Amino acid sequence: MNGMRRRRGTAVVAAGAGLTLLLAACSGGGDEGGGDAEGTANETDCSAYEEYGDLSGKTVSVYTSIVDPESEEQINSYQPFVDCTGVEIDYEGSREFEAQLPVRLTAGNPPDIAYVPQPGFLKSLVADFPDQVVPAPQSVIDNATEFYTEEWVNYGTVDGTLYATPLGANVKSFVWYSPLAFEDAGYEIPTTWDELMDLSQQIVDDGGVPWCAGIESGDATGWPATDWLEDVVLRTAGADVYDQWVNHEIPFNDPQIVEALGTVGEILKNDEYVNGGLGNVQSIATAAWNESANGIPDGTCWLHRAANFYQANWDESLEVAEDGDVYAFYLPGVSEDDKPLLGAGEFVTAFSDRPEVEAFQAFLSSPEWANSKASVTAQGWFSANNGLDPELIKSPIDKLAFELLTSDEYTFRFDGSDQMPGAVGTGSFWTEMTAWVANDKSDEDVLSAIEASWPTS
Structure with missing residues (x-):
């Protein structure tokens, strides 16, 4: 069959604390499935998967914060690997992932694979469970x-x-x-920060309200405002200072960060500029x-201002x-040549x-998985994997995000709060940041309070 194996995938769903799905590959010889349409449609070229060997009878458990409806696309992206190796993937998505993963590790019940959404969380897992993170x-x-x-x-x-390789990415x-x-x-479309501010004022002069913003997000209320500050720190202070700030090599309330928050305030605390319709x-x-x-x-x-997702x-x-009807443009830097880029993603641990x-961890770090995921995803996903075929990305804004992320013209930095200790990030x-807008707390007091909360060890 020239390196081809035919398998038919099935899915089993069970209820639990999260959503658990099991992918199972059914192997056979010849024209299994009796020539039915489903068996033919699911034929997979397995030549790229031969290196993983025959994993029939083996199971890999995956624990993640990716839940419905995105979990279905995530599961479907594994199908070629399942088809060609015979492995079973036991997938569990949980909205309590970050709280429950350390609990499971403490109890000695780790998953085989977890998708960790923050580098800071990864660091804490390695520090707290050095014998369990592989x-x-x-x-x-x-x-x-x-x-x-x-x-x-x-x-x-x-x-x-x-310890961990990227899974998905966003800008x-x-x-x-x-x-x-x-x-x-x-x-x-403005190409510099000054042009963005000029546009904002022009909209006001024309009788409109330029900006709308909201940071309410349940237990995570405030996180969109942290993105604002991170993006502006990259623009007003630069990537090197951003790295020092994120790693606490300079205080959280360093004068350069105070300046950046003041720049954010020129938009978000300007009564003429916000909060259109709200x-x-x-x-x-x-x-x-x-x-x-x-x-x-x-x-x-x-x-x-918001991410591609x-x-x-x-x-x-x-x-x-x-x-x-709607689209997005790049949040400009101070000059046209200044092109910092803020983003985030998950990591396979x-x-x-x-x-x-x-074998499954290697598959998830390969172009084969990135292309499989893009093929089954309608919007809101791409990868930083340079083997991803951009033609498989279906959403125009995702294609633009991928272009920016893989361009040498842009200087990428990962979301700052995701790299900070949990008590801060x-x-x-x-x-x-919520108090900054809700109570008009001053720039200096906000940043000093965060600085005081940074763990001493």
């Missing part, structure tokens, strides 16, 4: 070196050892707008993040395209070194 095997190191930039490899590295340095409204008003400055704290840009299509606001929140009737686990940083 360093990446050579096959994974080779893939990481070949298919990812040094920056992305470093984000999965702790004390010089590679946060975007401003959503309406191309149709811009054309009607004669507005042009209220005053204080309304930013209570406006739901996933609904806060709803005013763009109807003209009650014009601009909304915000597209999932638009009404299905809206076309997301460069000449469509192993807690077992069994051969089938290593998902704690005081969120709550203090």
